[in-house]
Amino acid sequence: MEELPYLYGDLGRDGPVTIHRAVISSASFGGSESESYSANRMFVGDHISDSESFVRLNLHVDEIPDWTGDSTIRPIIDKTSIDESTIIDDIEAVYASTESKEYTAEFEELQVKLSNSSRISSKINSVKMETVGVLQIDSGSKLPLRTLFEYGNHALEFLSFAVGIGIYPDKTKLYTDIDEQPINVYYSILDHEPIRSPSKSEYLFRPADVDFETALRSWVDHRETAPEVHENYRLLLHRSNFSPRLRFLITVIALEAYYDTEYQNETHIPEEEFSDLKSEILQLLPDNNNLQNQMYGLLENVANTPSIKAKLTTLMESEQNLIEIFFNISDLASEARNQRNSVAHGTSAATPKEFYALSKKLQLVLEAILARRIGVEEEVLPNMLASRHQIGRTLEYN
Structure with missing residues (x-):
């Protein structure tokens, strides 16, 4: 290749x-x-070419109007208001285009703006007006292609997180100058996510629930400082064809990576003390090179870091009031630890349905922690999380 x-x-x-x-x-x-x-x-x-720069990237996204709840189309007359009209049978409704609210986040080199606009299309006997969502990456000066698409991807994954499905732009336009004809961009989508209807989305929060700029800036910052968390979380949203067992492992990896980012260099005991302890154990052994070598190899594999159960417990207790609405923290951490260890040793007897249910529980934990990190208020999340993850209803794996 x-x-x-x-x-x-x-x-x-x-x-x-x-x-x-x-x-x-x-x-x-x-x-x-x-x-x-x-x-x-x-x-x-x-x-x-690599040397070219651009001023704007526009991403047209179908899910934006429904997520914002901000239609740009306003009915101004309908049948019920014109009962006396002599042409009532020929009039169904008349609509006018209105301005929509814009959501803006300022970054050092550019601005990310989310808005809705009206699109009108006509046929021989009809005219169609609809609201179209646009995600705009705009710069006062020209920037490299890589920078515009980097922030475009950050913003798309932010929307995917909020909406609950993997989002891709329906149209993408790149501008070398705002007054020039744009360049159309087409993607090769290698991910697998059949659901694109906004009606099938389960929103975790809406624009009214957060300060858009603060939330998006926090999201971008965390994606840059904890890439392993977000690379794995992205797989959960975009790859619906993964097996339940693999989804469980991906979720555990994302949560463990989150812990490792937040609690770097966390150890049971100081490293110097841990090293001295291993040396003292070796000194107690009889003078037998083979035995000492075997013990040395064993001690090298002894970790001085918290167990997966301890890591999960710490993360969940950081949002204890929220998580305990849904689960017993100790029980869930123990279940995840046991299944992770069983899978690692090839001894797991869990069914796909059991793996699916456990992965959904852990994904709820991950999304709760991520949402709180970007500024979503605690009281917003219980109903949203319950709806998205079917808590209170039977978890079913198809």
Whole structure:
């Protein structure tokens, strides 16, 4: 396999095209060779290079209007208000486009803005007006492509966290200048998430529940300082085809990574004392090189860090009032520890349904802690968490 940063081509009437980060795979069958190409992004409208800079990235996201609850379409007349009209049978309703509220977060080099706008499409006998959500990454000066997409991804994962499903943009437009024709961007989506309907989302919080700028800035900061937490959490949202057993392991890894980020260098006893203790044990052994070598190997594998149960307990107790609404902290930590150890030793007898239920419990814990970290008030979360994770109803794995 070979990766090429950029491949250039021409689509004829649609103009020049750039394939970003193309991976070429070669194969031989019966003496003939073939090549296949896969890519991360495709830019239609220009040949992009590493040296180019851009001023704006617009991401059109279907889930934004419903999440914000902020429609830009206002009915101004309907049947019930025009009963005396002589043309009532020909009028169903008339709508007007209105301004929507904007949510803005300022960063050092750029601004992230979330808003809704109206889109009108017409056919021969009808006109359709709808609210469209736009996530805009805007800079006062030109920035590298990598920076704009980095913050775009941060904001998309923030929305995914709030909405409860893996979100991708429906349209993406890149601007070299705000007055010029934008470049259309297309993604290769390798993740698996069949659910895209906002009606099937389970919101953890809405814009009214947090200060948007504070929450998004906190989210970006945590994604940068605790990447392992968010890489694994992203898998839970975007990869619905994972087995329940794998989802359980991913959730445990994310929670353990969260603990390790928050409590760096946490040990049972000081490292110097721990080292002296191991030396004293070796000194008590008889003069037998084989025995001493075996014991030394065993002691090297003895950890001076908290157990997985202790880590989970500490995390859950940090939001004890919230978590204990749903679970007994000690019981859940013990169950997670036992299943994790059983899986590690290949002795687990848990069913897919049991793994699924346990992974959902632990995902609730992770989301509760993440939500509190970015500023969601405690009283907002119990009903939202219960609805998203079906607490109070039977957890079912399909």
